[in-house]
Amino acid sequence: MNAQQTMFTSQHKLSAGFADVTHQSQQVFRQILSAMAEPGTIMATGAIESPPPISAATYQVCLALLDQETPVWIQPELFSSEVSSSLRFHCGCRLVEDAAQAAFVLMTSSGDGRLGAFNQGSFEYPDRSATVIVEVESLADNGELNLEGPGIRGTRTVGIGGFDHGWIERLARNRAAFPCGVDLILTCGNRLMALPRTTRLSHATMEV
Numbered sequence: 089m090n091a092q093q094t095m096f097t098s099q100h101k102l103s104a105g106f107a108d109v110t111h112q113s114q115q116v117f118r119q120i121l122s123a124m125a126e127p128g129t130i131m132a133t134g135a136i137e138s139p140p141p142i143s144a145a146t147y148q149v150c151l152a153l154l155d156q157e158t159p160v161w162i163q164p165e166l167f168s169s170e171v172s173s174s175l176r177f178h179c180g181c182r183l184v185e186d187a188a189q190a191a192f193v194l195m196t197s198s199g200d201g202r203l204g205a206f207n208q209g210s211f212e213y214p215d216r217s218a219t220v221i222v223e224v225e226s227l228a229d230n231g232e233l234n235l236e237g238p239g240i241r242g243t244r245t246v247g248i249g250g251f252d253h254g255w256i257e258r259l260a261r262n263r264a265a266f267p268c269g270v271d272l273i274l275t276c277g278n279r280l281m282a283l284p285r286t287t288r289l290s291h292a293t294m295e296v
Contacts, residue, residue: 101170103139105151105178116152120273123282128235128244130227133278139170145275146194146221147174153219154179154192161190161206163199166223193220193270197250201258206270214267217285225249227276236288246281248274256289263288 106112112134119131138147146166154160154175159182162171175181184190193206209217231247233256262269262285269285283289 101173102177103137103147103170103174105174106136106148112148113152116148119280120149120152120282123273123280124239124271124284126239127237127283127287128240128246128281130229130246131280133280135278139174140168142166142171142194143223143275144278145280146223148278149221149273149275149280150175150181150192150194151178154181156180156182158182158191159184159189160192160194161185161187163193163195165196165199166194190218191216193218195220195222197222197224197248197255197274201255203258203262203270204265208265208268208270211267214269217268218270219273220270221273221275224251224274224276227274227279227281232291234290235283236290237286238284240287248281249276253291256291259283259287259289 116133119133123129123131133145133148136144136148138144160175161184172183176183187193187205188207190207203220206218206220207216209215226247226249228247230245233246233248233251235244235246236242266285271285272283274281274283
């Protein structure tokens with residue numbers, strides 16, 4: 089750690105990053121890729137002390153994906169000086185006040201779920217849309233939500249605590265915007281699940 093880094097850590101409360109940055113970043117990155125390729129599959133990340141109030145999985149996704157080129161918007165309920173300082177120090181990312189300018193969004197399932205307020209990408213560059221990291225109440229391999237779409241053979245049933253019918257409607261609108269729209273990474277504790285924009289959700293006998 090150089091003198092500038094030492095001065096930063098002495099002035100800001102920080103959570104530790106990955107002990108082995110290269111290995112752990114690659115491991116979490118591969119887990120995210122697998123989760124995106126198989127929507128609804130739960131991945132367990134390693135143990136790490138995260139800056140409150142964000143979860144260990146959210147923190148590790150940030151450590152693996154964020155850098156100087158990725159502006160980030162954090163919902164006020166998830167914002168703290170320790171979160172801000174830790175992400176800036178370990179990732180070098182810039183925090184923005186305008187959610188539409190963010191490449192990554194951190195929010196909770198109980199927050200304002202207006203996905204259309206985030207960067208949707210464009211028909212020419214759909215990959216420039218935002219990735220939305222959503223902290224949920226629970227993640228389970230079974231439940232009352234059915235998932236269909238690319239990467240899913242038939243139907244996959246999952247449980248997502250905090251996802252009400254409003255979320256199903258928002259994701260239906262998000263899917264209808266394809267190839268634009270946002271991709272979601274859901275987190276709870278040290279577990280994560282991905283819902284790409286192509287995934288179709290239904291609740292019980294209701295389809296969207």
